[in-house]
Amino acid sequence: MNEKTIRFPVKTDEKIKKIAMKLGRTKLETFIQMVDYFYSSKKDPKDISDELLKNTLLRNHRDYIGFIKTQESELLIPIKRDADRMIKGLQLVANYFKEDILAQNHKTLAYQEQQKKECEENRRLMVKINQSLSTKEQLKVQFLNILKSYADARDAFGMMTSAKDKAELFQKTIANIKML
Incomplete structure (x- = not known):
């Protein structure tokens, strides 16, 4: 393995030691992993506030918001519009049912009541006619x-x-x- 040396201040060496001890690794492993991290993430070690990360997050956030707005305009708004139309239709059916069908039911009940009275009257008349016929027969016999x-x-x-x-x-x- 080819090795290269890097010189850095003692203060930086102490910081690497603390990081290595905290992670439970050697200073060399910690240094190699730091280099790999910055290499793969393409982050600038000088950028402490991590501007690249912020920009990536903002871009992703904008993409998500755009996706949500697209879904809203293509799916949610038409679904809501159709649901509102369906609710209005159901209200019309319910109103028709209340006004026309219930009124017709009341008329039908009234007609049934009238027919019941007429049938009762017819029954009474039939009883009277029957009594009259039997009375007539009795009169003939007498x-x-x-x-x-x-x-x-x-x-x-x-x-x-x-x-x-x-x-x-x-x-x-x-x-x-x-x-x-």
């Missing part, structure tokens, strides 16, 4: 019984029955018919 008893009583009369008895039978029959 009238036939009265007529039969009149015919039987008249046939029981003989030649000698007085006109008064005949008139009385007729009056009783008429009274029975009137009581129906």
Whole structure:
């Protein structure tokens, strides 16, 4: 291995010793690693504030911000616009539902209630008609019984029955018919 020597002040030697002790390496290893670091990072050892690093960070930061703005304009804004449009559409549907469909439901319920009342009224009328028919049949039967008893009583009369008895039978029959 070819070796070269570098001369530097004692103060710098003390600093390298402290760094080497802190890192747990020899002074030579520490020096070689420092040279490799500056060589690979292309940093200027004189630049204590690390201006190159700041510029790189700023450039990367600008790139990220540009990327985010691009994503915002190409994706987020159209998505938000579409979401707003969809929300407005849903609000229109909800309003239509509230106004028209609920109103129609109320009308339908009212019609159903009206039909229910009409069906109940029809049922009552059918019961009355049925009662009337049965009453009419009963009247016929009672009238036939009265007529039969009149015919039987008249046939029981003989030649000698007085006109008064005949008139009385007729009056009783008429009274029975009137009581129906």
